Amino acid sequence: MKQIFFAIGLIFASLSAQASTDIQEVESAGGFKAWLVEEPSIPFVALELRFKGGASLDAAGKRGAANLMVALLEEGAGDLDARAFAQAGESIAAQFKYDIGDDSLRISAKFLTETRDDAMELLRLSMMSPRFDQDAIDRVRRQVIAGIQSDTKDPDSIANQSWDHMVFGDHPYGSDYNGTEASVAALTRDDLVAAHQSIMTRDQVYVAAAGDISAEELAALMDELLSDLPATGATPPADLDVQTKAxxxxxxxxxxxxxxxxxxxxxxxxxxxxxxxxxxxxxxxxxxxxxxxxxxxxxxxxxxxxxxxxxxxxxxxxxxxxxxxxxxxxxxxxxxxxxxxxxxxxxxxxxxxxxxxxxxxxxxxxxxxxxxxxxxxxxxxxxxxxxxxxxxxxxxxxxxxxxxxxxxxxxxxxxxxxxxxxxxxxxxxxxx
CATH class of the missing domain: 3.30.830.10 (Metalloenzyme, LuxS/M16 peptidase-like)
Structure with missing residues (x-):
C-alpha cells in the first residue's frame, strides 16, 4: 500500500506546480464548502478535514479528553472493531490519519479513485460512529500515560510545558493537551463521547481536496460524509494578551x-x-x-x-x-x-x-x-x-x-x- 502511494506521489509531483494555482471553490447542497485542485490524470485523491478548536475545547477538569478521543477514532467504528477497521482500510489501499493540536483536529485521507466509495464509508464510520470500546480505551489510555511519563524525563518537553504554564496559566494553552496522568486516568467513555460531540461539528469544519475528483463529486462526498455532524459545539476559550518580563x-x-x-x-x-x-x-x-x-x-x-x-x-x-x-x-x-x-x-x-x-x-x-x-x-x-x-x-x-x-x-x-x-x-x- 505504501509503495502504491509513493509511486503515485512521484508522478503527481511533476504536475503539482501548475495544478496548485487552479483552485476551485466548491459548495455542496448541504452548505459545506471546500477548496479543490482537480488532477484527473492520476487515479487517487488526498482529502483534508480540519475542525477548528482542537484540544483547546477540552471541558474543564477533562484535560486530555480530546487527545484520547482522536486517538480512538481508528480503533473501531460501526460494526468493525479495531482490527477489522484496520484490515478494511488496508484491503482497499486507503490511508487515514487522525491528529490533534491546541487549535485544530486534523483528519487526512488518501484513497484510490476506484475505491473512493468504500474509503469514504470507512471514514464516515470513524467520524460518526466511533465505538469507543472499553478495551480500546484502556489500551490507548496506557499508551498516552506512558507518553506523559516519558515527557517528564525529556528536557524539551519540560521546557515547553513550563513556558506554556508560565505564560498562559489556567488557559487551555497553559497545559499539555495530552493531559496529566491523573486527568487521563480519570477519563470515562462518556467524557470521550462528549468531546467527540463538542469538537467535531458542522460549524467548525474546513475541507480541501486534491486529485482525481470533480467539484460535483466532492460536493456530494461532503454531504454524505459530514451532514450527520452536530451543528455546533463547545464555546472557544478567551483570547489572551501575552505579557512577559525579561x-x-x-x-x-x-x-x-x-x-x-x-x-x-x-x-x-x-x-x-x-x-x-x-x-x-x-x-x-x-x-x-x-x-x-x-x-x-x-x-x-x-x-x-x-x-x-x-x-x-x-x-x-x-x-x-x-x-x-x-x-x-x-x-x-x-x-x-x-x-x-x-x-x-x-x-x-x-x-x-x-x-x-x-x-x-x-x-x-x-x-x-x-x-x-x-x-x-x-x-x-x-x-x-x-x-x-x-x-x-x-x-x-x-x-x-x-x-x-x-x-x-x-x-x-x-x-x-x-x-x-x-x-x-x-x-x-x-x-x-
Missing part, C-alpha cells in the same frame, strides 16, 4: 546539556505587517545557517548545534519563540549572545544584503511545498483556516518581494522586545 527561569534537571525556550508576545497572522515580520524572522533565526542567531551562537562561538526562532500566531494568542540547547557551562554565554542579537536587530533592523537573501530564499522555496496532492490539500485547508483567499498562492511571493528595508526596520522596533525576552531553561546551567 529574565531567566531555571528548571533544575540532571543533564549535561541545558535546553532553553525563549520569547515574548508575537504578531497576529492578519496583522498588515505580518510579512515584514516573517522576513525579519528568517534573517534573525528562521533561515537556517544564514540566520544571525546561527551565525553568532553556533558558527562564530560553537555554543550549540542549533538555535532558531519562529512566529506562533495561535487562535487565541500570539508568540514569538525560539529554542537553543548548549552545555551547562556554556548556556549562559548562548543566552547573552541571543539577548544581544535581539537588541541589535530591534534597534538597527537588517541590512539590504540580508533582506535580499531572505527574499530569495522565501520566494524560491515556496513552490517546492506543492510537491504532491497531499501537501497541496494540506496547504489549501490551512489557507482556509487562516482566512486567506485562493489567490494567496499566486500573490504570496509578491507580498514577500514588496517588503522593504524600512518595513523590516519599523517592524523590528515594534515586534522585538528585549525588555520582555524571557528564557525558560531546563538543566543545570552555570552562571544563571
Amino acid at each position: 529574565g531567566v527561569t531555571v528548571i533544575p534537571f540532571d543533564t549535561p546539556q541545558s535546553v532553553a525556550i525563549f520569547g515574548h508576545k508575537g504578531m497576529k497572522r492578519h496583522d498588515p505587517d505580518f510579512f515584514a515580520a516573517y522576513v525579519l524572522n528568517v534573517i534573525l533565526g528562521g533561515g537556517g545557517f544564514e540566520a544571525r542567531l546561527m551565525q553568532e551562537v553556533r558558527e562564530k562561538r560553537g555554543l550549540t548545534y542549533g538555535v532558531y526562532s519562529y512566529l506562533v500566531p495561535k487562535n487565541h494568542a500570539e508568540l514569538y519563540l525560539g529554542r537553543v540547547a548548549s552545555a551547562n557551562d556554556r548556556i549562559a554565554e548562548a543566552v547573552s549572545v541571543i539577548q544581544d542579537e535581539w537588541a541589535k536587530m530591534a534597534e538597527n533592523g537588517v541590512t539590504q544584503d540580508e533582506l535580499t537573501r531572505a527574499k530569495t530564499y522565501l520566494t524560491g522555496a515556496y513552490p517546492l511545498r506543492f510537491d504532491g496532492n497531499g501537501p497541496i490539500a494540506r496547504i489549501l485547508v490551512g489557507m482556509q483556516m487562516e482566512g486567506l483567499t485562493p489567490d494567496y498562492i499566486t500573490t504570496r511571493n509578491e507580498q514577500v518581494d514588496a517588503v522593504t528595508l524600512e518595513d523590516v526596520k519599523r517592524v523590528a522596533a515594534e515586534l522585538l522586545k528585549p525588555d520582555a525576552l524571557r528564557f525558560v531553561i531546563v538543566g543545570q546551567p552555570e552562571g544563571l
